[in-house]
Amino acid sequence: MIDPVCIISHNSTEPSSLVEVVFQIVDKKFNIYFKSDENTLLSGNAEAFLACALLPSMKMGGGQIVTKGEVSHKFLSALSTIQDIYCTWQPSFKRTEITGISTLKHPPSSQKRVGAFFTGGVDSFYTFLKHHDEITDLIFAYGLDIKLKDTVLRKKVSKKIHEIASEFGKNVIEIETNALELFDFYVNWGKLGHGAALAAIGHLLSPSFHRIYIPSSYTYSHLFPWGSHPILDPLWSSETLEFIHDGCEATRVEKVALLSKYDIALHSLRVCWTNPYSVYNCGKCEKCIRTMINLKINNALNRCTTFSEELDIKQVKKIVANTEGTRAFIQENLDALEKNNGDEKLRKALIYVLNKPDMPHLKRFRRKIKNHIKQIWKRIF
Ligand SMILES: [Zn+2]
Structure with a gap:
């Protein structure tokens, strides 16, 4: 047993x-x-x-x-x-x-609605714009990439998503959940968990939908274990609900090329994953910086009102490309710049990021020293 x-x-x-x-x-x-x-x-x-x-x-x-x-x-x-x-x-x-x-064995669904998970980011905008004729509902899950306690950011994002939906005549579904507590306790959310959580939300909505799009993070040329994946997402489907992992054919530079044709996208794009003080995009984290590069390559950075700062080459050079995903995104930006004879300073900065040694030992040593000094400081004062 x-x-x-x-x-x-x-x-x-x-x-x-x-x-x-x-x-x-x-x-x-x-x-x-x-x-x-x-x-x-x-x-x-x-x-x-x-x-x-x-x-x-x-x-x-x-x-x-x-x-x-x-x-x-x-x-x-x-x-x-x-x-x-x-x-x-x-x-x-x-x-x-x-x-x-x-x-x-459920009979095939008679439901006509088609949903797409939507955060306001590059991937979800691309999938929505590509399929907007078919998509009827934008699904915004609150409590996953936006923490439940950050109600200020939730309000900002919700408002923008409703504006986008209204522009295209679509419906918005907001789902709030604390499911992250369960996933975070056992698995790495990005590498393993998030696709399963999206599948769960999709099935909760299954009486109303026959198809739900899950926007891809990576292209077919950069596939590795990741919670939402083209070989994995469709397997969560049932007879009545089909999940489609969408967008692997396009790099993030290409995705931004599509969304930069739409003013509403440039006025609502949200990519930040640090959101200090509930800001919409901090303009400093790795994801903000590389998206600003995507926009710059597409001559759209100055039209994108959700980034208030200029792209700073010093910030670009600070990017640590120590994961397969980050390296893929940096390489995509570099390839696009080289193809279009783009900004030479930026090109050199990206080459610097890809070639700079990742020194985990040195980082650990620095952290140790920092903690040691903190302890001494506490003891003295
Ligand atoms: Zn940021």
Whole structure:
């Protein structure tokens, strides 16, 4: 008999604007909620809850996930491949079994609505603009890249997303969730977790949608283990809801080329992931700087009103390209500059960033000295 590693408890029967679920992972309980605006009903279904429970369970040794209800046959079959993928990406993960459920072959969906996850960033703008004829709803999940306590930033972002939707005659769905508490406790959000969380939100919305776009982060030429991935995202689909991982054909420079044709995009683009003091874009973090480079290459930086500062070459040189993803983005910018005979100072700065040695030992040593001085300072005063 395999021990349960995760027990899922919920009382969701009818669609509601609030879905609450308890995940007991070994001996730790997580009370997770998903809340929508009052016009949007969420369906608390087993697909959504399994998408949340899978990675924590695999991390904690596999075993069994015990839940109840009916699960799409297509979704359940694909969970095996999803686990294969995660086991190769994360060899310490163990496969898990799902018990307590029955499978159901849903008929194809008659729903006509098409959603796209939307943050106001480069990837989500690109996917939306590319498919705006088809997309009916922008889905903004609050509590994932924007922390729940940052209500000021939420208001700013929500206002902008409603302006964008209004310009194109689209609907906005806002979902608030604390699901990050569960994911963050067990897995790296970027490298492994965020796609599963988006899949969970998608399934909560499944009664209303037959297709949901998940904007890509990377191109087909730069693929590596990442929580939202072209081989992974479609596997979260059911008979009634299709997930499409979109945008791998375009670099971020090319994505910005499309969005820079739209004033509304240049007046609402949001990419910052540090957001000090709830600012929309700080203009200083790595993601802000490399997006400002994307905009500069497309002669659109001075028209983009969500960056208040000029691009500073000194800040560019400070970028630490020590991950596969950051190196890919820097290389994309460099390739585009070289192709277009762009700014020579900027080109040299990007070459400098790609070639400067990553010195983790030196960084650790500096950190140690800093902490040591802090301790001495505390003792004296
Ligand atoms: Zn920033």
